[in-house]
Amino acid sequence: MRKPKIVILGAGYGGLMTTVRLQKHLGVNEADIVLVNKNDYHYETTWLHEASAGTLHHDKVRYDIRDVIDRSKVDFVQSTVVEIKKDEKKVILENGEVEYDYLVIALGGEPETFGIKGLKEYAFGITNVNSSRLLREHMEYQFATYNMEEEKDDTRLTIVVGGAGFTGIEFLGELTNRVPELCHEYDVDQHKVKIICVEAAPTVLPGFDPELVKYAVSQLERKGVEFLIGTAIKECTPEGIFVAKGEDEPREIKAGTVVWAAGVRGNSVIEKSGFEAMRGRVKVQPDLRVPGFNDVFILGDSSLVINEEINRPYPPTAQIAMQQGEVCARNIAALVRNKQDLEEFKFDNKGTVCSLGEDDAIGVVFGKKITGASASFMKKVVDNRSLYMIGGAGLVLKKGKFNIF
Amino acid sequence: MRKPKIVILGAGYGGLMTTVRLQKHLGVNEADIVLVNKNDYHYETTWLHEASAGTLHHDKVRYDIRDVIDRSKVDFVQSTVVEIKKDEKKVILENGEVEYDYLVIALGGEPETFGIKGLKEYAFGITNVNSSRLLREHMEYQFATYNMEEEKDDTRLTIVVGGAGFTGIEFLGELTNRVPELCHEYDVDQHKVKIICVEAAPTVLPGFDPELVKYAVSQLERKGVEFLIGTAIKECTPEGIFVAKGEDEPREIKAGTVVWAAGVRGNSVIEKSGFEAMRGRVKVQPDLRVPGFNDVFILGDSSLVINEEINRPYPPTAQIAMQQGEVCARNIAALVRNKQDLEEFKFDNKGTVCSLGEDDAIGVVFGKKITGASASFMKKVVDNRSLYMIGGAGLVLKKGKFNIF
Numbered sequence: 001m002r003k004p005k006i007v008i009l010g011a012g013y014g015g016l017m018t019t020v021r022l023q024k025h026l027g028v029n030e031a032d033i034v035l036v037n038k039n040d041y042h043y044e045t046t047w048l049h050e051a052s053a054g055t056l057h058h059d060k061v062r063y064d065i066r067d068v069i070d071r072s073k074v075d076f077v078q079s080t081v082v083e084i085k086k087d088e089k090k091v092i093l094e095n096g097e098v099e100y101d102y103l104v105i106a107l108g109g110e111p112e113t114f115g116i117k118g119l120k121e122y123a124f125g126i127t128n129v130n131s132s133r134l135l136r137e138h139m140e141y142q143f144a145t146y147n148m149e150e151e152k153d154d155t156r157l158t159i160v161v162g163g164a165g166f167t168g169i170e171f172l173g174e175l176t177n178r179v180p181e182l183c184h185e186y187d188v189d190q191h192k193v194k195i196i197c198v199e200a201a202p203t204v205l206p207g208f209d210p211e212l213v214k215y216a217v218s219q220l221e222r223k224g225v226e227f228l229i230g231t232a233i234k235e236c237t238p239e240g241i242f243v244a245k246g247e248d249e250p251r252e253i254k255a256g257t258v259v260w261a262a263g264v265r266g267n268s269v270i271e272k273s274g275f276e277a278m279r280g281r282v283k284v285q286p287d288l289r290v291p292g293f294n295d296v297f298i299l300g301d302s303s304l305v306i307n308e309e310i311n312r313p314y315p316p317t318a319q320i321a322m323q324q325g326e327v328c329a330r331n332i333a334a335l336v337r338n339k340q341d342l343e344e345f346k347f348d349n350k351g352t353v354c355s356l357g358e359d360d361a362i363g364v365v366f367g368k369k370i371t372g373a374s375a376s377f378m379k380k381v382v383d384n385r386s387l388y389m390i391g392g393a394g395l396v397l398k399k400g401k402f403n404i405f
Numbered sequence: 406m407r408k409p410k411i412v413i414l415g416a417g418y419g420g421l422m423t424t425v426r427l428q429k430h431l432g433v434n435e436a437d438i439v440l441v442n443k444n445d446y447h448y449e450t451t452w453l454h455e456a457s458a459g460t461l462h463h464d465k466v467r468y469d470i471r472d473v474i475d476r477s478k479v480d481f482v483q484s485t486v487v488e489i490k491k492d493e494k495k496v497i498l499e500n501g502e503v504e505y506d507y508l509v510i511a512l513g514g515e516p517e518t519f520g521i522k523g524l525k526e527y528a529f530g531i532t533n534v535n536s537s538r539l540l541r542e543h544m545e546y547q548f549a550t551y552n553m554e555e556e557k558d559d560t561r562l563t564i565v566v567g568g569a570g571f572t573g574i575e576f577l578g579e580l581t582n583r584v585p586e587l588c589h590e591y592d593v594d595q596h597k598v599k600i601i602c603v604e605a606a607p608t609v610l611p612g613f614d615p616e617l618v619k620y621a622v623s624q625l626e627r628k629g630v631e632f633l634i635g636t637a638i639k640e641c642t643p644e645g646i647f648v649a650k651g652e653d654e655p656r657e658i659k660a661g662t663v664v665w666a667a668g669v670r671g672n673s674v675i676e677k678s679g680f681e682a683m684r685g686r687v688k689v690q691p692d693l694r695v696p697g698f699n700d701v702f703i704l705g706d707s708s709l710v711i712n713e714e715i716n717r718p719y720p721p722t723a724q725i726a727m728q729q730g731e732v733c734a735r736n737i738a739a740l741v742r743n744k745q746d747l748e749e750f751k752f753d754n755k756g757t758v759c760s761l762g763e764d765d766a767i768g769v770v771f772g773k774k775i776t777g778a779s780a781s782f783m784k785k786v787v788d789n790r791s792l793y794m795i796g797g798a799g800l801v802l803k804k805g806k807f808n809i810f
């Protein structure tokens with residue numbers, strides 16, 4: 001009898017969690033498991049703000065996929081997904097194709113630029129290892145160039161962060177710690193450096209507790225961040241950005257570095273493959289399958305799960321993707337064993353911690369508000385927990401964060 | 406009685422040696438000594454190829470001037486020299502002016518681009534701390550950018566070094582050691598990296614022993630350097646260079662990084678101040694004074710001293726500049742004490758060692774040819790000697806190179 005073939009696309013939080021759980025649930029003779037990923041490593045998306053600022057080396061935010069998969073049970077294919085032919089039950093890869101009986105799409109999100117002119121071309125993203133490394137290098141290059149100019153251009157040292165959501169705020173926390181180091185490394189007067197955060201929404205960290213938001217803003221302002229709230233980026237150019245508050249005439253802010261940290265949409269492969277989607281995200285069934293496709297699961301940033309309490313989608317996070325991965329693995333194991341009664345996914349929100357740099361953070365954990373050192377401690381616990389969930393204690397020892405006191 | 410005022414312009418090898426020797430020879434009551442320098446640090450010009458390649462941090466190639474001068478005897482002024490009004494016996498600084506009774510011009514050289522179009526704009530230089538740091542950052546930025554490109558542009562990873570003289574060859578030695586590190590850091594396939602050295606002269610390291618030259622070339626070729634000898638750079642563009650052999654039609658070499666390491670001329674302040682000069686260098690008297698100006702000494706890269714044996718000028722080196730500094734200090738001390746019989750400068754060539762990276766070098770020391778590990782050892786001895794001559798054992802301990810075995 002032919003074994004069913006399970007193909008998992010993407011080795012992010014959702015895909016990798018599905019893989020490591022499946023290799024636990026299923027015996028070698030029950031199924032063939034294939035994991036497809038662009039790189040041979042997994043990276044911690046939630047740590048990229050550190051690699052981008054330069055406070056943590058990018059090698060610390062990634063690990064080899066082969067270190068966490070059981071190679072006797074899982075075939076790893078390093079390739080990029082081009083398109084899913086869902087009616088033919090196969091996936092077109094950049095260097096081949098692969099057929100499936102069960103498919104898990106966990107390809108991650110893409111930056112959403114809302115059609116703002118020039119953002120795609122001129123803004124840097126905190127999206128993956130390559131983009132974070134380039135952003136770090138770009139800032140260093142601006143600082144290094146500054147000293148070589150006959151006519152000093154102070155706007156080289158201006159860094160604009162578009163978006164005061166989770167990623168934007170965490171990046172600002174790291175950046176304010178990094179700037180004194182950059183100034184020392186490149187002989188730059190720290191007073192010349194400007195950090196500006198532009199947010200179109202009427203508040204920083206929308207959805208967060210207002211008291212915690214106030215704490216975060218005052219801490220970052222104290223460290224030199226200027227906030228322009230309720231202000232939209234209208235255009236990005238090689239020289240900086242144009243912003244406007246409400247219906248005001250746009251004004252220019254010249255800046256050597258513009259970072260876009262304001263939005264995530266689903267993967268473009270989703271729409272290209274003909275799935276019905278909103279901004280690349282598919283509203284999945286409670287069992288995480290795509291309506292009408294009983295053999296296709298979608299997890300993580302490309303899936304849409306409604307928070308019934310407020311009738312709005314849950315924001316895409318590592319926490320939700322990993323929980324989806326656990327349920328998805330159990331549901332696929334059930335299908336392989338011909339059980340048709342699948343488990344429903346329910347998000348169990350254990351809390352959220354937003355880092356404000358090495359030794360500061362804000363958060364709500366088990367319903368309790370925390371700030372400062374204790375929140376920062378919890379953030380590292382959360383970071384280590386992701387490692388533990390996917391790779392066990394060994395991975396925590398290898399890649400964990402222990403500078404916690 | 407008014408004390409004579411000695412003004413020393415530049416804290417490079419020549420100027421700093423003059424200063425530390427003068428503070429030893431003269432008592433506090435004999436003269437006022439003023440040292441003027443653009444930066445508050447001295448840098449080891451002969452180590453810049455390491456900072457440029459990224460094999461040695463730029464903070465290791467510089468030290469604080471205040472650490473080696475006796476502040477009870479020497480006033481340090483941090484400023485840039487604009488012009489010397491030699492008939493009024495004063496120096497115009499960017500932020501003021503200073504009068505002198507005795508002047509030492511030791512402002513160092515500048516890159517000589519021989520009027521080649523685009524070199525000044527688009528090529529990087531191994532000239533000072535700022536330019537070396539920028540070159541290092543530029544290469545890193547090219548490597549980081551490579552991975553973000555949808556269409557990979559391999560020429561980003563091509564590094565052209567213009568000039569196979571001392572600086573060019575020493576830089577190539579470090580660069581070939583650095584490239585594997587860069588490839589690892591930025592996830593780049595080493596086979597994509599190209600290093601090309603272009604030299605207009607018919608040989609590498611003109612003036613060096615042919616046997617040693619052969620050794621150097623074969624070592625660098627083995628490590629991946631392609632040499633284009635007898636080939637001139639005709640133009641530098643943002644995309645690379647145009648080269649031609651003899652009367653051939655120029656051909657383009659696309660390269661993400663072009664380094665110009667081929668020529669040094671005297672300081673532009675020399676010509677601006679109306680001194681008679683050839684490429685910014687003044688043919689000084691045997692006592693190191695400028696013909697016609699009994700109160701002005703010129704040392705180092707802006708001075709011209711003829712090697713009588715071959716009737717050609719000595720190439721400007723740290724060794725000659727430091728020896729000039731010693732003689733200059735003795736001559737000024739004599740003038741202060743109203744002795745008119747000045748010492749004549751005679752260059753005592755102790756040998757030359759050209760590094761080929763961390764653990765390899767070629768050289769002639771006390772007339773003996775050496776290569777490999779023993780030459781590399783001698784190179785570090787030479788580097789430490791400069792520190793010792795200027796700052797004593799304390800400076801050697803602080804900044805010396807001890808990775809010698």
